[in-house]
Amino acid sequence: MCGIAGIVSMSRPDPALVQRMCDVMKHRGPDGAGFHDDEHAALGMRRLAIIDVATGNQPVYNEDNRVVAVFNGEIYNFAELRQGLSRRGHELYAAGDTECLVHLYEEYGVELVNRLRGMFAIAVWDRARERLILARDRVGKKPLYWRADHDSIRFASELKALTQDPEMPREVDLLALHHYLSYQYVPAPQSIYQDVYKLPPGHLLVWERGQITVQRYWRLDHAPRVVTDERAEEERLRELLLEATRIRMVSERPLGAFLSGGIDSSAVVAAMAMQSAEPVKTFCIGFDESQYDERQKARMVADHYGTDHHELVVTSRLLDVLPRLAWHFDEPFADSSAIPSFYVAQLSRRHVTVVLNGDGGDECFGGYQRYPLMNLASRIPAIPAPVARVSDRLGTTIMDRSRSGTLRRKLGRLMAFAAERPSHRYASLMSCFTRQQKARIYSDALRRQAAQADSYEIFAEIFEKSSLKSEVSRILQLDTLTYLPGDLLVKVDITTMANSLEARSPFLDHHLMEWAATVPSALKVRNLKTKLLLKRAVAPWLPQQLLNYPKQGFGVPLAKWLRNDLREMTYDLLTDDTARARGLFKPSAVEHLLDRHMSGIDHAGRLWALLQLELWYRTHAVPGRPTHVESRCGVS
16 A cells, blocks of 8 residues: 556656655655656655565566556455466566566556456556556545646646646646535546546556557446345355455454444444454444434444444544645545544554445445435426426525425425436435535636536436436446545545555455446335345344444534534635635625524535635645645554
């Protein structure tokens, strides 16, 4: 596990710049650095040693040093790959996974990615062909950014590494900002900066003498198969989860698990406990507010398996972490669960270096309550355009003037939701700011810039191109391509690596995912019930009481924090001269949003998105000045 960076150019690149790019990612690699440079390429990395601690340094080379690679991630089938390469006559000097990459490239070229089972961001430089290969894992666990000009390409695990280049303009992409305010993250392939891109999950990029091609190498097939024996499906699910967990327990450093008390993380802990000779170390975050606290459920599982259990209560007193999070999140990011994610990672790092988690269980098996809601909504026909416009405006107005949780607010949300055409309904459901709400807050200049782009079309394009018949399957497919890599995996990668901790996700094993994708949607979501097959499959492993609890998201008491401990900071950051001078939003509209929230009308999510955007601007968006190195990294 590490951070990688590099420059490949038709002329000689600057190795000192690559070293600066790597230095700004020290939190990803506290165990050392490695560099390569030649007449056309400079590659570097920072390492967090997990496998082959003694000899697994990077970069790695083939036998004649003509192929070189740096790599961020873990390859779980490396032992099998090493055996195959040795049989083919390749000389392997280390004992880990990274060395396999250069020899796989010799054997299979760009097709090497199809041989890998794991999470990865890879750079392979072929000196003879003057060809660079960048590849990202199938679901997007490991990040990879890039930018290119007429004769060179730069890449890095973090956007802040690219900003070390004084020639990078660092001009904010206002369309990316526009999309961020809808989804709380910047959707791939865009980044928050113009002309800087994310390599999408399941894609590889080839740069060869200045020419660039980007291609998809993996696509999850959600076409359902016929199931005649549901008990056999339950057994197969258990087998796949046990195996995916087992291969992720290989580590030369201490290992544990996040345990929220939900079905997914509980199932992973159960799978670990059944395959471990020692008690599993488990880590849980709680809150004083009972509606957000899952510690009781986590303790049930911890007691059931006798884990070495650790807990931490997050309160508003811990919110001084916000500037630090703004530094680590290289783009605006408004999922407030990043706060407990950071603290559970910090807690875990005091005891272990690797954790397993339950990420992906909801996307594989239909765990979110929005799935049955969308299934029911598919029966609502499209509303004629004139009626839809009235319904949208009226519904949005009702929502903006109603208290959270009231019947009036739910009615307003339903009116706005029904007004959308079917392919836009899910986007509206997932949006932080609706189109109407954006229009009210945008400055005239931003409104003109954003007029050419409808954020809902990002979802609608995927939704409308899908050949799947089931509404649930189409939304699972959509979430796997958008919400999972854009929000959840970004959050976990950044908050864990900020604490020099590696996170592994058995549910995101591509063998398990490919099997789960073909399970008929009726075995995942039926009426208002979710995750049917998974719950039945893991029922023998878990306390029965746990299976009866409703799903509880990883939320925080955000509305309360903004009205109390964060009130002064929020007003100051969103209304001072610095924020006004950006010219993005109408000052009166921002103040109105703040005042409405303080009076009891819930605008917490929207205010949080604006707050995180402003914190990002003040931390990162300073053209001409490289991002500073954050001083409080690693274990604290």
